[in-house]
Amino acid sequence: MEIKAPDAFSGGKTPSFEESARESLADAQLRRNLGKATQTIRAKRAVAVEEMPDWEQLREAGRALKSRTLRHLDEYLLQLEESVKRAGGQVHWARDAEEANGIIAGIAKSHEAKEVVKVKSIATDETKLNEHLESEGIEAFETDLAELIIQLAGETSSHILVPAIHKNRSEIRELFMQKLGARDLSDDPPDLANVARLYLREKFLKAKVGISGANFAVAETGTVCVVESEGNGRMCTTLPPVLVTLMGIEKVIPTWRDYEVFMQLLPRSSTAERMNPYTSFWTGVSEGDGPQEFHLVLMDNGRTEVLDDEIGRQTLNCIRCSACLNVCPVYERTGGHAYNSVYPGPIGAILTPQLVGIGKPGSDSLPYASSLCGACYEVCPVKINIPEVLIHLRGKVVRHKQDEGGIKGKLDPENVAMKAMAKTFSDRRLYEGAQRAARIGQWPLARGGAIHRLPGRLAGWTEARELRPVPEQTFREWWRSRNGSAEGPGS
Amino acid sequence: MLRGIGAWIPDGEKGSTLRVALFITCFNDTLFPETGRATVEVLERLGVRVDFPLEQTCCGQMHFNTGYQREAIPLVRRFVDVFKNYDAVVAPSGSCVGMVRELYPMAAELAHDKRLAADVEELAPKVFELSEFLVNKLEVTNVGAYYPHRVTYHPTCHSLRMLKVGDAPLKLLRAVDGMDLVELPEAKECCGFGGTFAVKNADTSIAMLSDKLRHVLGTEAEVCTAGDNSCLMHIGGGLKRQRAGVRAVHLAEILASEATEERK
Ligand code: SF4
Numbered sequence: 001m002e003i004k005a006p007d008a009f010s011g012g013k014t015p016s017f018e019e020s021a022r023e024s025l026a027d028a029q030l031r032r033n034l035g036k037a038t039q040t041i042r043a044k045r046a047v048a049v050e051e052m053p054d055w056e057q058l059r060e061a062g063r064a065l066k067s068r069t070l071r072h073l074d075e076y077l078l079q080l081e082e083s084v085k086r087a088g089g090q091v092h093w094a095r096d097a098e099e100a101n102g103i104i105a106g107i108a109k110s111h112e113a114k115e116v117v118k119v120k121s122i123a124t125d126e127t128k129l130n131e132h133l134e135s136e137g138i139e140a141f142e143t144d145l146a147e148l149i150i151q152l153a154g155e156t157s158s159h160i161l162v163p164a165i166h167k168n169r170s171e172i173r174e175l176f177m178q179k180l181g182a183r184d185l186s187d188d189p190p191d192l193a194n195v196a197r198l199y200l201r202e203k204f205l206k207a208k209v210g211i212s213g214a215n216f217a218v219a220e221t222g223t224v225c226v227v228e229s230e231g232n233g234r235m236c237t238t239l240p241p242v243l244v245t246l247m248g249i250e251k252v253i254p255t256w257r258d259y260e261v262f263m264q265l266l267p268r269s270s271t272a273e274r275m276n277p278y279t280s281f282w283t284g285v286s287e288g289d290g291p292q293e294f295h296l297v298l299m300d301n302g303r304t305e306v307l308d309d310e311i312g313r314q315t316l317n318c319i320r321c322s323a324c325l326n327v328c329p330v331y332e333r334t335g336g337h338a339y340n341s342v343y344p345g346p347i348g349a350i351l352t353p354q355l356v357g358i359g360k361p362g363s364d365s366l367p368y369a370s371s372l373c374g375a376c377y378e379v380c381p382v383k384i385n386i387p388e389v390l391i392h393l394r395g396k397v398v399r400h401k402q403d404e405g406g407i408k409g410k411l412d413p414e415n416v417a418m419k420a421m422a423k424t425f426s427d428r429r430l431y432e433g434a435q436r437a438a439r440i441g442q443w444p445l446a447r448g449g450a451i452h453r454l455p456g457r458l459a460g461w462t463e464a465r466e467l468r469p470v471p472e473q474t475f476r477e478w479w480r481s482r483n484g485s486a487e488g489p490g491s
Numbered sequence: 492m493l494r495g496i497g498a499w500i501p502d503g504e505k506g507s508t509l510r511v512a513l514f515i516t517c518f519n520d521t522l523f524p525e526t527g528r529a530t531v532e533v534l535e536r537l538g539v540r541v542d543f544p545l546e547q548t549c550c551g552q553m554h555f556n557t558g559y560q561r562e563a564i565p566l567v568r569r570f571v572d573v574f575k576n577y578d579a580v581v582a583p584s585g586s587c588v589g590m591v592r593e594l595y596p597m598a599a600e601l602a603h604d605k606r607l608a609a610d611v612e613e614l615a616p617k618v619f620e621l622s623e624f625l626v627n628k629l630e631v632t633n634v635g636a637y638y639p640h641r642v643t644y645h646p647t648c649h650s651l652r653m654l655k656v657g658d659a660p661l662k663l664l665r666a667v668d669g670m671d672l673v674e675l676p677e678a679k680e681c682c683g684f685g686g687t688f689a690v691k692n693a694d695t696s697i698a699m700l701s702d703k704l705r706h707v708l709g710t711e712a713e714v715c716t717a718g719d720n721s722c723l724m725h726i727g728g729g730l731k732r733q734r735a736g737v738r739a740v741h742l743a744e745i746l747a748s749e750a751t752e753e754r755k
Contacts, residue, residue, distance in 0.1 A: 022694045031698075311597075329681045333698045369692065371685025371699070372556060374652035391594070394558030395601070418554060422562035425517065425549040426569065435521050450731060460693025464700065465728030468522065475520045475527035479543050 007156070008341040008352045009097065009126055014362030017369040020338040030166050034335050037165050041326045044272035045379070052268070061261045063383040066317035069254055070307060076219040076252045077298060083222030087284020089294040097127035100299045104129060104211065104244050105136045107295055111242055113138060113208040117200075119226060119233035120144035121213025122160060122320065123246045123299065125342040126355075129211070140211070141203045143232040145196050152179040158336030158344060160322040161270050166335050200232060210240035210291065214247040215319070216262060217296070220255045223283040224296065227266060231278050243282075243291035249298050250316040262319060265381035269321035302355035311392040315350050317382040322347075324376035324386060330369055339366060346376035350389040358393070358400045367393035413457065432476070439470045512542045512574055514582040514618070517549035523720045529747035530583045530621060533634055537625075541581075546573045551598070552590035557687045560601055567598045571610045579628070580618045583743045585650030585719045586686075588620040593653050620650060621743055622718055626659035632666045637750035639669035643712035644742075645703070645726065647719040648681050660718055660742055667745060673710045677702075684725040700729045708735060718742050 008014050024030060049055050069076055081091045094100035108116055116133065118124065118140050130140040130151075142151045146164040150157055153175055157163035164172070173187040182195045212233065216225040224245055226233050237243055253262070267276040285294050307313050325331045325345030336344030340362055341352040349366040356363050367390045376386040401409040409415065424430045445451045451467035453459065461467060511534070515527045534541050551566030570591065574580045582588050592615045599608035625631050644664055650656045664672050683689065683699025690696075703726060707715050715730070717723050720741055727739025 018692055018694070021692065025694050025698050329683070329699050330692075330695055334695055367558075368688065369695075371648070371681050371683060371688045371696070373648035373681035373685070375648075375679075375681070378652055388597070391556055391558075392597070394556070395560040396558075398558030399561070414557075415559075418557065418559040418562060422554055422559065422566065425551070426565050428546050428548060431517070431548045438521065458690055460690045460696075461728075463693055464697040464732055465725060466731040467728060468724065470521060471524055473524060475515050475524035476543070476545060478524055478528060479531075479545075 008356050008360070008363040008366075010128060014340040014360075016362055016365035017334075017338055017340070018365060020340055021334040021369070024334045024338045029168075030335055031333065033166055033168050034332055037162065038326045038332045041162075041272060045269065045323060045326065048268040048272040048274065051274075052264070058261060058264055059381055059383050062265050062319075062381055063314075063317060065253065065258055065261060066319075066382050067314065069252060070250065070313060070316055073249065073252070073307065076254055077249055079219040080217055080222060080252050080296075081298075083219065084217075084284055084294075084296050085222075087222045089222065089284040089296055092295060092297045094297055094299040094301070096301045097299070100127050100246055100297055100301070101129055101132040103295075103297050104246065105133055105138065107242065107244055108133065108138050108209050109136065111208050113242075115139050115141065115203070115207050116209040116211055117141050117143050117203050117207040117236050117240060118147075119210070119212045119228065119236040120147050120163070121211070121246060122157075122342055123213045123248055124211065125157065126301065127246070127299070129246070141200075141207070143200050143203065143236050144228070145193065145230055145232070148196055148200070149175060152176075156337065157342065159325060160320050160344070160347070162322075166337070204235045204239045207240045209242045209244060210236045212237050212243065212245045214245050214251050215266070216253050216259070217247060217251055218254070218256050218258070219252050221283055223256065223281050225259070226280045227263075227276050228278045228280075229271060229276055234278050234280050237280055237282060238290045241291055242293045242295075244295045244297065246297045246299060249300055249303055250318075266319055266321055269319075269323040269379065269381040302357070305357070306351075306354045309354070309392075312350070312354050312389055314384050315347075315354060315389055317384050318347055318351065319382055320347075321381055323379040323381065327375040327379050328370075329373060329375065330371065334369075339369065341366070346370065346386045346390075347384075350384075350386055350393060353393055353397075358396045359404065364397045364400075367391075367397060432474075435470075435474050439472070442469055445469075509540070509579070510542065510577045511539050512544055512577040512580045514547060514550070514570075514574065514580050514587070515543070516582055516584045516587045518587075519583060519720055522724070523741065526583050526720055526741040526743050529741070529743040530581070532747040533621075533625070533743060534581065536635065537629060537631060539629075542577070544573050550587045550590050552587055552594075553686055555590065555594055555598060560598065564598055564602045567595055567602075567611075568607060571595075571607065571614055574618070575610055575614050578617065579624065580614075581621055581624045582618070583621045583718070583741060584721070585620045585647050585654055585656065586721060588618055589649040589653040591615055591618045620654055620656055620718060622650075622659040622663055623654065623656045625746075626662050632662045634663065634666070634746050636666075636746045636748050637668040638745050638748045640714050641671040641673060641710075641712045642714045642716055642745065643673045643675045643707060643710040644678070645675055645682060645707070645715060645717045645722065646678055647717050647722045650718050651679060656718070663742070663746060664716070667748075668750065670745075673712050675710060675715075676706045678706075682722050682726050684722045686721070689725060696725075697729075700725060704729050704733065704735070707737060712737065714738050714740050714745075716740050716742050716745055 092103045133140050142148045149164040159165040169187040176182045176195050214224050215227045267273045328346050331345040339348045341348050343351045349369050353363040353366050372387045374387050424434045454462045519526050551563035554563035595611040599611050682703040683696040723739040730737045
């Protein structure tokens with residue numbers, strides 16, 4: 001496997017969103033693939049949602065269920081542990097990615113597995129499980145078609161649900177011919193799927209250990225649930241004799257009945273389907289049927305920190321439907337790689353910085369990767385107010401810079417400018433003085449009724465946009481002259 | 492034309508005794524004074540007595556949304572002090588009204604200031620974006636405007652999704668005499684302005700703008716209008732750079748235009 005670019009979870013220094021976005025934006029093929037794909041999913045989702053007369057109530061129910069569960073998370077997790085054990089499974093607790101990877105590798109080694117099969121799981125991407133297993137001499141095979149594609153290409157996922165959304169089918173055809181030795185292959189999706197199927201079936205039958213993530217786990221019964229489209233997940237969770245599931249602690253739901261809400265919200269939001277093709281449930285171990293050993297790894301990896309933040313905690317409501325990615329005007333143009341994280345798009349912009357912590361230059365840029373247009377909040381099936389969390393996190397980033405950034409943070413040009421402006425706005429006379437100064441000060445810049453180029457950091461504005469010069473008379477000057485020299489009726 | 496006002500005014504009061512303040516916004520005050528003049532004209536034409544408290548400066552939106560939230564708190568306090576004694580505050584800017592109505596509670600919380608929070612709770616529902624004030628509060632859609640141009644309307648994100656002004660601006664535009672109103676395709680897509688986003692993420696912002704401009708130009712409109720001069724400065728700046736021959740004009744200025752008078 002090729003070495004992947006460092007991302008927010010690998011501990012190294014990652015580039016900022018702005019830097020990475022600039023590269024993606026220049027890729028015309030990527031822009032086209034993404035634009036087409038997101039527009040299609042977006043339109044389909046709108047239709048699937050419009051069918052539901054009680055959609056808004058469902059969203060509210062989803063939000064309420066999640067936030068109530070998170071308030072009592074400790075109790076539900078203990079209940080889940082008990083239920084899984086009662087059903088014959090084993091439960092492990094992992095504080096962070098390293099512990100989770102260690103536990104999973106340990107299980108694989110205890111069965112002398114050299115190869116493991118995996119169903120798409122973002123949690124294992126978050127922990128960089130594949131790389132860790134490789135370092136222990138264990139090869140992990142992704143079995144989700146899209147995950148397989150990006151694994152073969154040595155790339156990283158760019159979408160939560162459609163990891164290879166940035167690739168079109170002729171690019172996939174080339175990849176399969178190169179890496180899987182397929183010949184005379186057309187770029188018809190069924191043909192492409194067939195080649196992958198042949199390759200994967202063999203892996204399924206050989207592997208001793210299967211690894212999955214989880215969409216939900218029921219505290220009451222210990223039942224784990226994976227929602228998918230291709231059926232590869234079903235094979236992954238039933239064919240190998242040992243099954244390991246890695247799950248973030250926020251995925252627990254209290255009762256079996258709660259599925260009623262989530263199974264209506266998730267498929268329509270994610271793939272615009274009334275119901276997705278494969279939904280697998282398993283409860284511990286059943287003798288003589290399916291895996292005879294089941295391990296559930298419950299991972300924190302920063303989540304309890306998120307829970308601690310009153311505004312930020314709603315982020316943990318997320319059911320990873322990716323609706324927010326598909327409607328995001330920023331994601332649609334930059335693609336997922338610009339976010340330098342396994343969690344791209346609006347959810348990534350709020351989840352990544354909270355999980356890895358504020359104060360890291362790369363992920364500190366993520367809350368700013370939004371125009372705050374609010375399209376994400378409008379579609380989110382569990383009503384996460386993403387713009388609110390983005391603004392909240394921007395505040396944390398700035399306060400961190402000011403309070404812990406030392407002299408460099410204080411002299412940061414943006415900080416200096418913002419402080420000066422805040423002072424100006426706090427006093428009417430300073431404000432009016434600044435208005436006059438702006439009018440006089442702009443003369444070297446304005447030509448022919450427009451400002452064509454701004455200096456320094458503001459130059460980004462005039463790269464594609466003219467700027468209008470400050471007019472001769474401010475509104476308040478007009479108001480004063482209209483009402484005589486008096487201060488005006490309101491002051 | 493004054494038909495609707497009575498419906499809103501509490502018993503025994505008249506439009507002329509109601510205390511309505513104009514919040515011009517620092518941005519319009521300095522860069523787009525003509526929008527302020529137009530707003531005053533429309534309101535006065537409808538019999539509203541407008542006050543302009545000169546102590547007003549900035550609502551703090553740019554600071555707050557960029558993360559300089561501690562710096563925004565004094566501006567929030569100032570806004571509340573200046574405007575709290577009015578019956579209604581009207582601003583020709585969806586995003587600044589959005590800041591006051593939706594984010595001031597968060598600012599008060601951050602300031603750990605219970606009194607500020609209470610003041611905000613009282614004031615916020617009285618702050619209106621111009622089109623919602625006209626249509627929902629005054630219940631007027633025809634303001635007697637005449638504007639013989641082909642116009643397309645961009646619903647800015649904060650008006651649309653934060654304030655939920657709905658079709659109030661379109662109702663006003665549809666009633667304008669002589670105007671050819673054309674629908675903007677993909678109208679609800681963000682134009683890419685986003686405050687400091689336009690500078691911090693200039694490349695992405697420009698990519699979003701170029702799609703918006705494509706749609707605007709496709710309508711063959713001569714004028715693109717909206718309820719927010721910040722988005723219009725961005726859209727208009729792009730149109731001007733392309734020498735597209737299409738103007739960006741604030742909704743208030745269209746509503747203020749009359750057949751008999753010279754254009755302001
Ligand atoms: S934040 Fe909401 S819309 Fe986005 S993936 Fe999560 S649940 Fe879906």
